[in-house]
Each structure stands twice: as C-alpha cells, then as structure tokens.
Amino acid sequence: MKIIRNKSWGKVVLLLCLLSCGTRCLATASGSQPLQNIPINGFILPVFNGEGQEIWEARGSSATMIEDNLLHVKNMKLRCFTEEEPPQEAFFAISDMAFVVPQTNSISENFEIKIFGQNFYASARTWEFSGNEKKIIAKDHVKVFLDCNLEECSP
DSSP, X not given: OOXXXXXXXXXXXXXXXXXXXXXXGOBOTTSSOBSOSOOEEEEEEEEEOTTSOEEEEEEEEXXXXXXXXXXXXXXXXXXXXXXXXXXXXXXXXXXXXXXXXXXXXXXXXXXXXXXXXXXXXXXXXXXXXXXXXXXXXXXXXXXXXXXXXXXXXXX
C-alpha cells in the first residue's frame, strides 16, 4: 500500500473515492449518515483526456458534497487547456461559487463568472461549463470585451 503524503493529492484521492463510491456506501461507523455536507478544503478536480493529458481543472477553497454527485465549490477557479503539444491555457474563469457535477462533466451557477482568454474578457451571471466541449455557455447579464489584454479588459 502506497501512502500519499502530498496534501493536495490526498484530497484529490479522497474526493475521487467519494465520487466513485457514491455517498451511500460511505456511511459513518454507525451506518446511519453518509458523508455529505462535510467541506473538503483545498478542492482540486483535474480532468484528463484518453492520452492522459490534462484538459481542464477546477479548484476551490472548499467543496461540499450536498447530494450524490453534486458538489458546491467556493472560490472556484477553472482552467481549460488546449490539447496541442505542449498544452497551453485556452482560458481561465473565476466565480465565488459553483456547482460541480462530475458525472456529467459540468459546472454551473447563478452567480457571476469572469472569463479571461488571450484576447478577450467576458462575464455572465447565469452560466454553465461543459467539460466535454470545454466551453462556457453564458446565459444572463453577459458582457464581452474583444481584442484586449488582461489589464485593458478587467473591470
């Protein structure tokens, strides 16, 4: 048995175990309550393609499983990468809160998101991220600034 000493990897392994088993099989010693509503500090969820290359990553100051396969993440930072060699950051986004659904590879919220790319900045109030397509669908209160750098575009 290999012991993982790095705190971040330990949290990822714990989270992946929670997600793969489902909360029903992770009951307490008494067998009565699943491990829901317990925050995981320093949440990291990397997602890889079939070749083992990281294609996107969600991070947060904490994540709480509120239902089977539904995580509430605070201070979410989302990074998407190109699948070229070497991988480049396609865009990154930040939101104070988000709901992550690992089973459908999606993230969403009705709380502001700020999206930063090479030559653009965008924001939206209602949004959804499709991890399979690596795109954010902005639905409400959308603002987009094109042909600008980070300093020019940021509010």
